Every structure is written in structure tokens, then in C-alpha cells.
Amino acid sequence: MEPDIRKFLAGILQMMSTGLLWMLVNTFFGIKLGLFFLDGKITIWHIVFYLWLVSSFVVLARYFSKKLKSLPKFNSPDEDDQLV
Numbered sequence: 001m002e003p004d005i006r007k008f009l010a011g012i013l014q015m016m017s018t019g020l021l022w023m024l025v026n027t028f029f030g031i032k033l034g035l036f037f038l039d040g041k042i043t044i045w046h047i048v049f050y051l052w053l054v055s056s057f058v059v060l061a062r063y064f065s066k067k068l069k070s071l072p073k074f075n076s077p078d079e080d081d082q083l084v
Contacts, residue, residue, distance in 0.1 A: 026052075029052075
């Protein structure tokens, strides 16, 4: 496999696994521990959970943005590679 393709696929796999880990952690704390549902009253743990959810999503989005910029680009062929 070519190095650029390997780097591209490894980057995509890293982003997918990071996103799935983020969802797993937030699903565990939100649904399994019940912090996602307010149930008529808001506790300090609900506020902490929602602050964590928003701030970690912003960090995750910035990570994805930087990771996508570092991946090799395949959309513009070189002039030497074009068939005449």
C-alpha cells in the first residue's frame, strides 16, 4: 500500500476511534448514570456533565479539524499524471 494512502486511512481510523470513545464516555455518564435526564431537578452533577459534554465536543471538533488538515490531499492530479 502506498504511504500516502496508509497515512490517510490511519488518520481516518484515529478520528473514528476517538469519536467513538467520546460517544462511549458521554453515553455511559449521560444515560447509564442518568446525568443526561433532568427528572424535574437540576443538581451540580447535571451542570458538570453538560459543561463537560459541550467543552469536550469543542475539543473533539478542533482535533478533527486539525487532523483533517494534516491528511494528504488526493483531489488535484498533477499535470504530469494527466493523459492526453
